[in-house]
Amino acid sequence: MAELVLSKVDKIYRSRKGDVHAVRSLDLTVAPGEIVALLGASGCGKTSTLRMIAGFEEVTNGQIVLGGKPIHALPPAARGVAMAFEAYSLYPPLTIGENMSFALKASKLPQAEQNTRVKAMAEMLEIADILNRYPSSVSGGQQQRASLGRALVRDAGLYLLDEPMGQLEPQLRAVLRGRIKHYLREHKCTTILVTHDQTEANALADRIAVMEGGVLQQYATPAELKVRPANLFTGTFIGEPPMNVFSAEVKAVADMVRFDVEGGTTLSYPAAEISEPLRAKLARTPRVALGIRPHALHLGEGPVRGKVMACQWLGDQTHVAVEVGGRTVVSVSQERVSRQPGSDVSLAVAARDLHLFDPETGMAIAHGGSLA
């Protein structure tokens, strides 16, 4: 259990074909015992960050401090970090059990204690029955769990998990998520988890660091990321189905605030629903990017007119695609809705569900009627 602080960390891959700036001036603090997910699309710099912390990639600039000790210049062996690799990386000549106890050998724990630990870990990950098999003879999912177990069974100041559950079947993944979270909590493990799966990040992490283009976009709790996205990228990246985004012109008319949305739709709200500072800001901002989450787009009543394109009941929610002013938007409702494709429909959005972004910089202006 230790605190991890990354300050102004840069990673530049230099090659003859030109430099790649993979991570840009990254600042990140992980509290002792906290579980943090690095979330982003492929190539966003999340794995580079993880590998710099582990010591497999050199830090171009900046420093990494673990438990008060700068570690970015130390060899991996001296950092006191455990890691589960995306490609499992089990030692082929050793059995699954030996692979898991391998890392413990260096710790000088008594043999009996090592065995108990490995066994408990194997039971938690449901691989107790294959401890005597060799990696080449078990499935990818089992190898992945063995690799995860090999990392978690150690005593380390920091646990790094690179896509730890990518190969598992969905049911098992859901069960293991819970168990792993409980394990990490109970042992107060400071953990960094790299994933591109938001469900996984939401389920496991206390805080999520969203990365894109090597830049940290937002670092916040899962709920905050949804309710108060810092910019247009996080707004559209987080949430499934993604946020609907329109460009809109802002008009303040008498005691109403009006958004003239592209395609000829108009949304108006009583000035009372928009906070005073925001109204002042909007008076100076003629254009905004308007974001509306699918579940905030209510079918049936309201000023927005559209045509149903598709309607699908998923068993627990309905996804309705509606064409509004030449654009397709998605509305999600928790009830079963049946609408014929081609039929007309009305949609409503409450002021508290509006997300406003600066169309040039993408920075958030307002969430739910008050300034961001």
Next chain:
Amino acid sequence: MDHTSTLEKVLRGVLITLVLVFFLFPIAWIFLMSLQTNETILRIPPSVVFTPIIDNYTALITGQLRTAAGSLQLNFMQNMFNSVLLSVCSVALSLLLGVPAAYAFARFKFRLGEDIAFTLLSFRFAPALLVLLPLSLYFKSMGLTNTYIGLIWVYQLICLPLILWIVRGYFEDISPDIEHAYRIAGNSWWKTFTRISIPLAKPGIAAAGLLAFIFAWNNFIFALILASADKQPVTVGALAFVTASGIQYGQIAAAIIISITPTLALALYAQRYLVEGLSMGAVKG
């Protein structure tokens, strides 16, 4: 499930037999020659019916060659010893230098890395004669002519590129994360190299070592030019059978049989490694 028809099986059998006859006939013929006198070998028409003799072998082992023109001293066993010494030492040195180098080329990108690796490979496709003239001049002035050390050094031209390139492919096939996993568990770079990387690349190292051994063993031209009789391997030593009183075919055949025995035995023993090692190093995704 076996879908091969009888015709296919027969055809396959015939083809395999043809290939085997083609490759094994010379060896079998040489073996028969080694058990005959020059007279029976050279009779016309040739025949496979003869009384086998082991005189050729005894002559080689005792070092006394009796011909029609008189007795001749042979140092075939010395040649044999030289072959073993030169091949073993060159391969050992090549492994010592080549395996870490191969690892470096496989794992690290460094300035001129590819150029250095390619230069090493180019030793293999430059004709030996090209380097021999300057080399013999250098060796003379350095006092390395007719020394084991000088020969072992020159043999690196044969062994090192082979080992470097085969083993490099092997190291490249091992995921670096396997090494990372070991290193992050608190082990040093050197320990990781010796405990993880080398054991995993063992089939490749064995195959490369074996090939290098065979190439070194079969080398002729370096020792011919750079060494005199007492340091020459069997390949050069066999020239002694071309005597004033004619070519001693029986002894040459016996010498060939004796000299291929070690490599053949080694190759048979390590056949599995050889096939696995070479194909795995070569076939990459």
